[in-house]
Amino acid sequence: MIQTITKTNQTFKQLQSGIGIGTPLPQDWVSIKNEALVIIVGLTGVGKSTVINTLTESGLDFTLLPNRRTLTTELIIPHITATNEQNVQTICRIDRFKYTRQYQKSFPGGMGHILTQLQVNPSLINHPLIFDGLRGKNEVTYAANTLKKAKFIILDAPLSVRLKRLLTRSDAFDRITKYPDNEVVNPQKIMSFSDFGIPEASNLFTFDEEQEILTLLERGVYNSVDVCERLNILVEESRNYDSEATKTALQAIAPERTLLLDTTKFSPQQLTQKILAYLLLKNSRV
Secondary structure (H helix, E strand, O other), rough: OOOOOOOOEEEEEEEEEEEEEEEEOOOOOHHHOOOOEEEEEOOOOOOHHHHHHHHHHHOOOOOOOHHHHHHHHHHHHHHHHHHHHOOOOOOOOHHHHHHHHHHHHOOOHHHHHHOEEEEEEEOOOOEEEEEEEEEHHHHHHHHHHHOOEEEEEEEEHHHHHHHHHHHHHHOOOOOOOOOOOOOOOOHHHHOOOHHOOHHHHHHHHHEEEEEEEEHHHOOOOOOOOHHHHHHHHHHHHHHHOOOHHHHHHHHHOHHHHEEEEOOOOOOHHHHHHHHHHHHHHHHHOO
């Protein structure tokens, strides 16, 4: 297991080829702080993975850093385990949100802080380095102020769209331990999201958005366990991160290094072309 990065004497560990963390640095390794870096910013379901996949298909020769999920498992979870002096759950997404929130109490930069601690071997990587991803005002503020060469791609989508994407993407990561597979709520008895025991969810969606999901649930397009889990994920995420505050912070701190894209207005290929054009334009000004 990788040691927590809170320890000043952490032994260097290679996370993947050309990417590591810790001290002492091996020969030819340098801090990521001076590297060309592209940071994808966005909440669950905005389309980050889809954009990265289409960037790969475009032929862009880049290095994908260990993503947020990996760094949470490898770095934040061990820190929480050591702090709480007990083993912690690593699978439930609700718990993982709580762990990142606890980590931010020690390091307000959160995942932004972890990202700035990475080191690279320039001979083993391709530029740009791409990271998936940051969330929240505190994370992007820390990263923008520390990683002066980093560019930020904010991906956004309405909450109702994000919920539908979560309900159809079949990602095993979108699981919580509160609802076992055999626990099913009768869709005939569900009149609002509050009937799932998630009153906060009704406050996040309009009446029409809520009724659209419930109608699809009644028709059997979705099942009640999936709807319960995805709603809980989005509610818990909203407690940790405010997408509007995140956008405002980045556009105030680093407007010339920030590109904002609504993923509902363009196809994945169109989004990729806009990102490539943005990166080419910015690189030509260096």
